[in-house]
Amino acid sequence: MPDSIPADSVGLVSPQTLHIDSPIILEGGKSLPAYDLVFETYGQLNQDASNAILICHALSGDHHVAGYYTMEDKRPGWWDNVIGPGKAIDTNQFFVVCLNNLGGCKGSTGPTSINPETNTPYGPDFPIITVNDWVKSQAVLADNLNIHQWVAVVGGSLGGMQAMQWAISLPERLKHVIMIAAAPKLSAQNIAFNEVARTAIKGDPDFHEGYYASHDTLPRKGLGLARMLGHITYLSDEAMGEKFGRELRHGSINYGFDVEFQIESYLRYQSETFAEQFDANTYLLMTKALDYFDPASDFQDDLTKAVSEIQAKCLVISFTTDWRFSPERSQEIVNALLSANKDVTYAEIEANQGHDAFLFPIPRYHDILNAYMKKIASEVTSP
Amino acid sequence: MPDSIPADSVGLVSPQTLHIDSPIILEGGKSLPAYDLVFETYGQLNQDASNAILICHALSGDHHVAGYYTMEDKRPGWWDNVIGPGKAIDTNQFFVVCLNNLGGCKGSTGPTSINPETNTPYGPDFPIITVNDWVKSQAVLADNLNIHQWVAVVGGSLGGMQAMQWAISLPERLKHVIMIAAAPKLSAQNIAFNEVARTAIKGDPDFHEGYYASHDTLPRKGLGLARMLGHITYLSDEAMGEKFGRELRHGSINYGFDVEFQIESYLRYQSETFAEQFDANTYLLMTKALDYFDPASDFQDDLTKAVSEIQAKCLVISFTTDWRFSPERSQEIVNALLSANKDVTYAEIEANQGHDAFLFPIPRYHDILNAYMKKIASEVTSP
Numbered sequence: 001m002p003d004s005i006p007a008d009s010v011g012l013v014s015p016q017t018l019h020i021d022s023p024i025i026l027e028g029g030k031s032l033p034a035y036d037l038v039f040e041t042y043g044q045l046n047q048d049a050s051n052a053i054l055i056c057h058a059l060s061g062d063h064h065v066a067g068y069y070t071m072e073d074k075r076p077g078w079w080d081n082v083i084g085p086g087k088a089i090d091t092n093q094f095f096v097v098c099l100n101n102l103g104g105c106k107g108s109t110g111p112t113s114i115n116p117e118t119n120t121p122y123g124p125d126f127p128i129i130t131v132n133d134w135v136k137s138q139a140v141l142a143d144n145l146n147i148h149q150w151v152a153v154v155g156g157s158l159g160g161m162q163a164m165q166w167a168i169s170l171p172e173r174l175k176h177v178i179m180i181a182a183a184p185k186l187s188a189q190n191i192a193f194n195e196v197a198r199t200a201i202k203g204d205p206d207f208h209e210g211y212y213a214s215h216d217t218l219p220r221k222g223l224g225l226a227r228m229l230g231h232i233t234y235l236s237d238e239a240m241g242e243k244f245g246r247e248l249r250h251g252s253i254n255y256g257f258d259v260e261f262q263i264e265s266y267l268r269y270q271s272e273t274f275a276e277q278f279d280a281n282t283y284l285l286m287t288k289a290l291d292y293f294d295p296a297s298d299f300q301d302d303l304t305k306a307v308s309e310i311q312a313k314c315l316v317i318s319f320t321t322d323w324r325f326s327p328e329r330s331q332e333i334v335n336a337l338l339s340a341n342k343d344v345t346y347a348e349i350e351a352n353q354g355h356d357a358f359l360f361p362i363p364r365y366h367d368i369l370n371a372y373m374k375k376i377a378s379e380v381t382s383p
Numbered sequence: 384m385p386d387s388i389p390a391d392s393v394g395l396v397s398p399q400t401l402h403i404d405s406p407i408i409l410e411g412g413k414s415l416p417a418y419d420l421v422f423e424t425y426g427q428l429n430q431d432a433s434n435a436i437l438i439c440h441a442l443s444g445d446h447h448v449a450g451y452y453t454m455e456d457k458r459p460g461w462w463d464n465v466i467g468p469g470k471a472i473d474t475n476q477f478f479v480v481c482l483n484n485l486g487g488c489k490g491s492t493g494p495t496s497i498n499p500e501t502n503t504p505y506g507p508d509f510p511i512i513t514v515n516d517w518v519k520s521q522a523v524l525a526d527n528l529n530i531h532q533w534v535a536v537v538g539g540s541l542g543g544m545q546a547m548q549w550a551i552s553l554p555e556r557l558k559h560v561i562m563i564a565a566a567p568k569l570s571a572q573n574i575a576f577n578e579v580a581r582t583a584i585k586g587d588p589d590f591h592e593g594y595y596a597s598h599d600t601l602p603r604k605g606l607g608l609a610r611m612l613g614h615i616t617y618l619s620d621e622a623m624g625e626k627f628g629r630e631l632r633h634g635s636i637n638y639g640f641d642v643e644f645q646i647e648s649y650l651r652y653q654s655e656t657f658a659e660q661f662d663a664n665t666y667l668l669m670t671k672a673l674d675y676f677d678p679a680s681d682f683q684d685d686l687t688k689a690v691s692e693i694q695a696k697c698l699v700i701s702f703t704t705d706w707r708f709s710p711e712r713s714q715e716i717v718n719a720l721l722s723a724n725k726d727v728t729y730a731e732i733e734a735n736q737g738h739d740a741f742l743f744p745i746p747r748y749h750d751i752l753n754a755y756m757k758k759i760a761s762e763v764t765s766p
Binding site: 198199267268323 | 411412568569578582585586587611612615623624667671675
């Protein structure tokens with residue numbers, strides 16, 4: 001292992017691409033004639049393919065969950081603190097898979113991909129994608145990796161919703177499901193925040209009805225606004241207060257519209273960097289997937305009925321200061337699982353980071369993940 | 384009283400204008416050479432001018448607090464449920480005054496007024512206004528009305544902050560202060576929401592650096608976004624859930640970017656109507672006044688010291704589901720007042736309307752206001 005990469009890292013990794021040359025029919029009625037799925041894997045698949053774990057990413061996440069791309073990489077994958085040799089999701093034990101979701105902008109077929117019908121990027125013509133569609137395409141990836149059953153499907157936030165949908169839709173294809181900082185559906189307030197973000201993006205004159213690529217521009221302001229707003233909902237009031245408080249950028253008040261407080265500076269920076277890194281049409285699609293997620297809606301709005309076919313054992317984790325998907329939302333999932341007589345473990349973690357807590361190495365959180373994963377490891381043969 | 388106006392209304396009212404032909408030096412260091420204050424009054428000032436109440440308005444409020452302008456008016460002033468004959472703030476007992484704040488857009492001198500130096504509207508050249516500046520200009524109005532001492536200064540939200548500043552800055556000029564759904568300063572999260580709103584307005588290409596008037600346009604999209612976002616913070620998650628839930632606009636899901644949920648439709652409507660009614664430069668100024676409000680900052684961040692000179696008796700009211708200025712924020716005020724040995728009454732009202740609750744006729748809330756005002760009325764002679 002090179003000097004500059006930590007010993008408990010999966011090390012240098014590289015993404016793979018699976019090309020699927022047959023159509024996928026989407027929940028909204030449209031279909032894609034063919035598609036690519038970009039993914040990474042860490043660890044070794046064992047002989048009976050019984051040690052595979054699927055990680056599902058959240059709104060702006062991607063397939064790069066752990067490790068480094070180059071020796072110069074400053075930052076590892078987005079969940080490197082959980083995945084690696086000896087870590088909670090131990091790559092000495094498990095074969096870990098994460099893909100960029102369909103509709104994404106990091107390599108899997110999405111709005112920036114070429115539409116074979118027009119030979120130009122899909123842009124806004126890319127069809128609406130739902131959590132069900134993701135589960136369907138993730139199952140195609142599993143088939144291609146010869147994984148009939150995941151030992152666990154794991155996700156935080158929108159990733160937790162995918163994990164939940166896996167357990168509901170394909171109950172025999174996973175043994176455990178881990179849903180972190182998730183909710184069984186969005187509240188009106190959640191949808192409202194998404195709608196503000198969408199309105200900001202669509203209202204940017206550089207959006208061009210989604211055809212910004214052909215205008216050789218990006219809706220930087222709109223996407224930046226969406227990101228600023230997102231950040232507010234990912235952080236708790238407490239975390240923002242501790243991190244920024246009312247600290248002034250220049251030491252004294254200037255009575256003007258330039259940055260006065262550190263929090264303004266932080267948000268402006270977040271806004272500017274994000275708009276260069278993420279596709280606006282993908283952002284719109286992700287917010288719609290969130291809005292539409294509502295597994296109980298197929299069961300007369302009865303979540304207990306919705307989860308009644310689940311075979312997986314369930315771990316549900318929430319964070320005290322998460323106000324995007326509060327502990328009460330996780331408890332809705334837990335209560336439904338209990339009512340349906342499922343095997344469920346629930347932990348509410350004291351944490352001040354708000355919704356973002358699921359990405360932080362909070363000791364009690366990682367201890368619980370670690371203990372749960374150890375139990376799973378004992379059920380499978382090492383690779 | 385005409386048939387169509389309720390008997391407990393102050394009836395038909397009309398605003399007055401006070402022109403002040405001497406300069407006001409503002410906290411930020413700039414000054415206005417002269418200015419207008421538009422205000423309304425209800426009830427009669429008694430002989431010794433001891434029954435006057437000042438109502439301070441919030442971010443998008445104005446001087447039209449009660450009554451109707453015409454017989455055709457569909458809506459009365461914004462706090463008509465509290466102010467009128469026999470109501471909590473009884474106009475048979477009290478002389479009620481409310482003005483449009485300096486920097487406003489409803490008649491008092493603000494960004495839409497003509498700058499005497501250029502003979503064009505101030506627009507973005509209008510100086511930054513603070514809560515201190517408002518108290519100062521409100522005191523000028525009081526002087527002109529021959530009111531040396533208000534029997535009460537009352538406000539909700541940003542209005543409550545003005546009331547608090549009155550009690551701190553001009554302690555001998557008010558006998559009671561009523562601070563509703565207020566906070567002693569904004570949190571980082573509060574500032575963050577304001578910054579998103581400002582970024583939306585300033586990023587609208589129709590904003591033209593604030594000179595939209597000379598371009599014969601309005602930053603409708605930006606101001607609309609700011610308003611949408613504001614609405615989310617004014618309402619509780621609960622209130623939004625009860626009012627809109629996940630109800631679909633068209634009965635079934637359409638898998639597209641048109642309105643799917645009722646909440647989206649509501650926000651779009653709010654956004655569109657507001658942008659025609661309110662000035663964007665004023666909106667920016669109001670958010671800055673909120674950001675800057677921090678009376679403890681002049682007292683080594685010690686709120687107890689800041690309130691130590693208060694002579695007024697204090698009533699503080701908060702609402703359980705208000706997450707913009709939560710009950711904890713009101714309790715900070717109460718605790719400081721108690722530490723400083725002030726006379727303070729505190730009520731936390733069970734209400735599901737969020738921050739907006741202060742505008743609703745919630746029985747326990749109005750009962751408390753009513754009882755408190757009855758006590759005040761007993762201290763003054765009737766007009």
